[in-house]
Amino acid sequence: xxxxxxxxxxxxxxxxxxxxxxxxxxxxxxxxxxxxxxxxxxxxxxxxxxxxxxxxxxxxxxxxxxxxxxxxxxxxxxxxxxxxxxxxxxxxxxxxxxxxxxxxxxxx
Amino acid sequence: xxxxxxxxxxxxxxxxxxxxxxxxxxxxxxxxxxxxxxxxxxxxxxxxxxxxxxxxxxxxxxxxxxxxxxxxxxxxxxxxxxxxxxxxxxxxxxxxxxxxxxxxxxxxxxxxxx
Numbered sequence: 401x402x403x404x405x406x407x408x409x410x411x412x413x414x415x416x417x418x419x420x421x422x423x424x425x426x427x428x429x430x431x432x433x434x435x436x437x438x439x440x441x442x443x444x445x446x447x448x449x450x451x452x453x454x455x456x457x458x459x460x461x462x463x464x465x466x467x468x469x470x471x472x473x474x475x476x477x478x479x480x481x482x483x484x485x486x487x488x489x490x491x492x493x494x495x496x497x498x499x500x501x502x503x504x505x506x507x508x
Numbered sequence: 509x510x511x512x513x514x515x516x517x518x519x520x521x522x523x524x525x526x527x528x529x530x531x532x533x534x535x536x537x538x539x540x541x542x543x544x545x546x547x548x549x550x551x552x553x554x555x556x557x558x559x560x561x562x563x564x565x566x567x568x569x570x571x572x573x574x575x576x577x578x579x580x581x582x583x584x585x586x587x588x589x590x591x592x593x594x595x596x597x598x599x600x601x602x603x604x605x606x607x608x609x610x611x612x613x614x615x616x617x618x619x620x621x622x
Contacts, residue, residue, distance in 0.1 A: 404550065433610055442598050442613030488550060495566060498550030
């Protein structure tokens with residue numbers, strides 16, 4: 401299957417700081433999605449990207465579809481405690497492939 | 509406002525037992541999916557369905573079976589449970605119109621095989 405590498409694997413940040421994470425692959429994808437998963441729950445869609453170079457925001461979250469179509473980036477501005485969770489990227493080529501996740505801890 | 513509902517939430521099985529994980533959605537989505545999530549890993553696609561009566565294998569289908577007799581329901585069957593199938597199983601569905609539409613997930617079934 402396709403390999404999606406997410407980095408960093410985990411992050412510990414102070415409340416109010418900005419967060420950046422990325423997802424890379426050796427393959428080209430047609431769609432990129434970013435999900436957030438909280439303990440005991442299923443992933444919840446945050447942002448969907450459909451075109452290379454696309455930059456899309458959802459409140460304090462901003463994601464970009466890399467120009468090479470092999471990567472995507474997610475930024476969270478002014479983090480708050482409820483941002484805690486695991487963030488997954490997913491890329492589409494025939495089916496959706498998921499990254500291994502970035503675990504975010506926000507310290508009040 | 510149920511979305512995707514999975515039952516049961518937790519289950520412990522003995523090696524060799526069988527069981528069916530239930531998934532139902534009330535959004536009239538034609539695409540449905542089953543994923544497994546192992547600790548520290550991303551989701552792996554087991555099976556998917558593009559509509560009633562149509563199913564296809566995903567990345568990790570061995571040891572599982574599915575059926576899709578209605579638009580709403582997409583059960584996943586384990587026939588001979590093995591320890592390697594210990595995982596969290598997620599069902600998802602997507603908007604009408606195709607696989608490129610983002611998926612909505614249930615809360616998962618946590619399955620342990622001992």
